[in-house]
Amino acid sequence: MDYKEVYSAWQADPDKFWMQAAEKIDWDSKPSKALFDGDAPHYEWFSDGMVNTCWNAVDRHVEAGRGDQIAIMHESPITHSTKGITYKELQTRVASLAGALKMRGVEKGDRVIIYMPMIPEALEAMLACSRIGAIHSVVFGGFAANELAVRIDDCTPKAIIAASCGLEPGRVVHYKPLLDEAIELAEHKPEFCVIFQREQEVAKLIEGRDFSWHGFQYGVKPADCVPVEGNHPSYILYTSGTTGQPKGVVRHTGGQLVALQWSMNNIYNIEKGDRFWAASDVGWVVGHSYICYGPLIAGATTVVFEGKPIGTPHPGVFWRIIQNNRIKSFFTAPTALRAIKREDPTGEWIKRYKLHDLQALFLAGERADPDTVEWAQKHLNVPVVDHWWQTETGWPIAANPIGIEELPTKVGSPCVPMPGYDVQALDEGGHPLPPGELGAIAIKLPLPPGTLPTLWNAEDRFNKSYLEHFPGYYETGDAGYIDEDGYLYIMARTDDVINVAGHRLSTGAMEEVLAGHPDVAECAVIGVADDLKGQSPMGFLCLNAGCNRPENEIVKECVTRVREKIGPVAAFKLACIVDRLPKTRSGKILRATMVKIADGQDWKMPATIDDPAILDEITQALKTLGYPKG
Structure with a gap:
């Protein structure tokens, strides 16, 4: 069947379509139907089925005789280590941790916060919760104490599983003091904490509350999988605090299993035994769906990467990992690709590696500008699939379904x-x-x-x-x-x-034009208050490494480009060159904060910011343009 036939089959009979998709999941008892619409517009899927996520992600592959296959490959250029864990080893480790949680009173429906870096133990903690029906809430490792406290009070966890530290290039991020402060700030107190002590930093444990990872599991009986209802919450994931109070997105178990299995096969073209890598973090939705659950449900090998696209140690690290792990489909954010492109505009690092196993590159997280897509296509020589979805949806809304058929691409469209x-x-x-x-x-x-x-x-x-x-x-x-x-x-x-001046204009369209300038590595456009026109667009440009042309010339050319491609109606006259753009840790540009600074409004440091110092640089750049006014 081609894409149109598959989409039409869903349109013609959605219930039949999703019940067929559900056959790829192991149910303890099958659901009677797919959609439960008795409480519309609040809909549920597979509510009366009984199922376990961990069984589908781990145990069933061991039972099928594939226990020796690598389930998780940990690649940490920061610690110079590579380690593989087989499905059989993963089953043993997860059952042990789940058994220890159970012994300490964690039951189906209890919440557990996970606060860890990019190490296999983070996935083991998620799977251990799933195994016994506990609801996990993963918080990005190193998140500020007050942000963690807000999440503790909202989901009231019985336990918190954390690591002693995270590792960034050139520095250790001390997780334990942040965790202690968060618990101090929170009104709700967890009954206990489990701390994975990393060799780079051994944290001080609080007697009676904190347990070490290994000591906690000593001598416990491994836990079996606990079947849960299809509408039992699998996890809560808080969307970034860039919009004020974080929102706890809930994911139901049955629907998640069916959707992730379907998407791994049909969108990412991944089957049992294939190797898949999503270069993201377990603290974000991509990490939940496509580092942890999706690849494992599909019986693939997943890569857990502790590093950065550049500087750990060079802009070729992605390509080295793809070569060494024979990755079939690779998923990253456009911002990571732009960082690599800025350091390696001619793709020299790509040429150093043999990437013949790579069949597709998937991009999501923010808009993929055509210039970056074309650069990747030219140097990697594989389909570059921009696809679009959200924390809320958990899997792609729009994509090129490579596993069904590769559709013609249109630059700028997911x-x-x-x-x-x-x-x-x-x-x-x-x-x-x-x-x-x-x-x-x-x-x-x-x-x-x-x-x-x-x-x-x-x-x-x-x-x-x-x-x-x-x-x-x-x-x-x-x-x-x-x-x-x-x-x-x-x-x-x-x-x-x-x-x-009454014209509704997309800043994204202007960014697309600016990114097409040969010297521009990445850019952001915001709308600033304008007494005459209501708003005026303002551009921030980061230049390619090695560019030594006069900055005012480049700015002039960019202003002309927007005028030519979008028209005088855009009134694009303000632009400046900056070294870097303020971003969240997941790579989203903090445009709303930039607007507040430019308009002279009060603003608060976003909890999700990657490097607060960048906002000082933006403030200085705005002054050169005469902002904020007055």
Whole structure:
């Protein structure tokens, strides 16, 4: 079947489509149907089935005689170590940790916070929770104490599993003092903590509350898998605090299993025994879906990478890992690729490695600018698949389904909607727009399996954030359009559509034009307040390594480019050169904070920022442009 036939089969009979997809999962008792719509617009999937995530991700592969296959490959250029763990070893380790948690009173439905770096033990902790029906909430390792405290109070964990430290290039991040401070700040106190002591730093344990990882598991009986209902929460994942109070996205067990199995096979083209690598972090949704659960459910080998795209030790580290692990499909963020491209514009590092096993590169996390996509395609000579999804959806909304068929790509488009997603561009009144017109991107309800059914302890907020603006739809918060071939274009967050003298313009479209300048490595465009026009666009440009042309010339050329490609209506006249852009740890540019600084408003340091010093640099750059005014 080709893509159109598969999508049509879903449209014709969604229940039949998802029940067939569910056959690839091992159920303790099969669900009677796929969709449970008795509480619409709050939908659930496979609610009356009984199933266990850990069984499907680990045990069933061992039972099928594939226990000697590598399940997790840990690649840590920071510690200069590489280590493989087989499915059989993983089963033993996970059952042991799960048994210890059970012995300390952790039961089905209890919450456990996991606060760890990119080490296999982070995945083992997630799987151990899944094994006994506990609900995990992974918090990005090294997150600030007050942010961790907010999450402790919201999900009230019985236990916290943490590591003594994380490792960044040239520095140790002390996790334990952050954890201790967070518990001090939080009103809710966990009953106990389990600390994985890394050799780079042994943390001080608090007697009676803290246990060492190995001591905690000593002499315990390994735990069996506990079947849970299809609508039992598998985990809570808090979306970044860039938007104020974090939102606890809930993922149900049955839907997650079915959706991840389907997406691994049909989007990423991964089957049992294949090798898959998503270069992300377990603290983000990509880490949940495509470092931990997706590849393991599919019976593949997954890579856990503790390093950076550049500087650990060089811009060839990704290609070395792809070569050495014979990676078939690779997933990273455009920001990582831009960092590599900036250091290696001619692709010299790529040429040093044999990448013949690599069949596709997948990009997601923010918009993939055409220049970066073309650079990757030229040097890697494989399909570069920009695809689009969200923490809330848990798996791709739109993609090029390489496992079904490779569709023609259109630069700037994450391709077409996947089965389960009826995607529309809507006007302010919630009416579908004709092809090519910019609107709010929304998905007709019900959302497919694997997407969020609600927010933890916040149903009203869930309704308000996603369902109320366009009744009958899920509001994505992204702006874009659909072309005459059904290809989707995501131009910006709805907040990044600016109004210049009555014209609604996408900052994403301007960024695309600027990124096409041969000297520009990456860029950001924001809308700043303008007394006359309402808003004016302002550009921040980072240049390629080794570029030594006069900066004012480059700025002038960029202003001309936007005028030529988008038109005088864009009124793009303000731009400056900066060394780097402020980003979250997951690579998203902090545009909203930049806008506040430019407009002279009060702003608060985003909890998710990668390096706070960059905002001082942005403030200085804004002064050269005469901002903030007054």
